[in-house]
Amino acid sequence: MEINGVAIDDTFAEAFSMHMNRTLITAYEEDWARITAQEATGFATSIIMSPAEAGIEYILSPEATPDRRPGVRVIFATSKKETLEQQLNARIGQCILTSPTASAYDSTPDPKDFFPIGRQLAMFGDGHQIKKGPIDGRILWLVPRMSGTFVVQENFGRTKGVAGGNIIYFCKDLGSGMTSGRAAVKAIEKVEGAYTPFPGGLVGSGSKPSSRYKGLVASTNERYCPTIRAKIPDTEVPRDSEFVMEIVINGLTEEDVGAAMAIAIKEVCSHDGVLRVTAGNFGGKLGKYQIHLHDILS
Incomplete structure (x- = not known):
């Protein structure tokens, strides 16, 4: 798609x-x-x-x-x-x-x-x-x-609501990442029932639920870090991407979160410099909800 x-x-x-x-x-x-x-x-x-x-x-x-x-x-x-x-x-x-x-x-x-x-x-x-x-x-x-x-x-x-809905997208540079991200957060504000909890709605430090250090429950998700992609065998960062952004979306219902994710994806894809969109998951180990990108966009 x-x-x-x-x-x-x-x-x-x-x-x-x-x-x-x-x-x-x-x-x-x-x-x-x-x-x-x-x-x-x-x-x-x-x-x-x-x-x-x-x-x-x-x-x-x-x-x-x-x-x-x-x-x-x-x-x-x-x-x-x-x-x-x-x-x-x-x-x-x-x-x-x-x-x-x-x-x-x-x-x-x-x-x-x-x-x-x-x-x-x-x-x-x-x-x-x-x-x-x-x-x-x-x-x-x-x-x-x-x-x-x-x-x-x-x-x-x-x-009881739903938390942790998200999109991750790869950008050419800082300008394209921040401009598209701030526009997406503004678009999400028009979706009743959903919200973005991070600073300005944007996540600059996407994490994974594990760490090599004892006592830490989360650490940087190195597969999405452009500055160290040459050292990470399974990096997700494309060669021409220097900036990766995540938008985390919570909401009152799964439908609210999915609607906000869809609007966010469409908004970021309307901006220059956005190369690819994906989402964060851990194979079903973190939560019971699976919000598929192609489903919410179809």
Whole structure:
């Protein structure tokens, strides 16, 4: 298969399950809601060392939010259920409550259960907090603060999502790799239910789940490193490629992840300097989901 002359390998991305929550952040203007979302999803690239995998999922107009203000939805993902509750408490409490004008609402579809995050954070009001609702099905807490009232939903949901969807592509140089990658991440933002947890959505250090050093659970994936390809017998890097990029995509469902992967592939293939597209997998040892590139593009 080819798209605009770019070869698409007949392979699959290997993905796995994670516990997820989707939170809606609103603020007095979209730019500030996005800034708040970026803070709330910080240090959340990979569970290899980060406490969560998080990112911006979708931008909402004021007409689509509970308080009729601009909104940004984010998704938080963790390996363990109890860790998700801890991360929601910390991130909403330290990054959204502290952000002037920002409020937080649960937006998790079909939740399996709930965490009383809002009730716990409302104690910051030191007895001055007020419980309201239900309003459009939501129980809300109104917490006084210097920049006005912090509105937070009482319960935040948990669901099981899919993490580790990915594409890897080979480029002629840095310029073609970064330009195509940033455009692909922007295109993924239009896919509801999917997000990219790495810095700016891009992965500059793709890894494998093993290491020659004791105690390390991951290390550089040398088969995709252009600077050492001459020393790696089974290198994947073409001779004319000097830059390799990966985009990791998580989502609420396998279909969401597949749709985002397809859009990302089509976008990168529309740029000059992209030579070939593949995906990372470890023969089914890492996760139960296999998202085949040719299937999502057909």
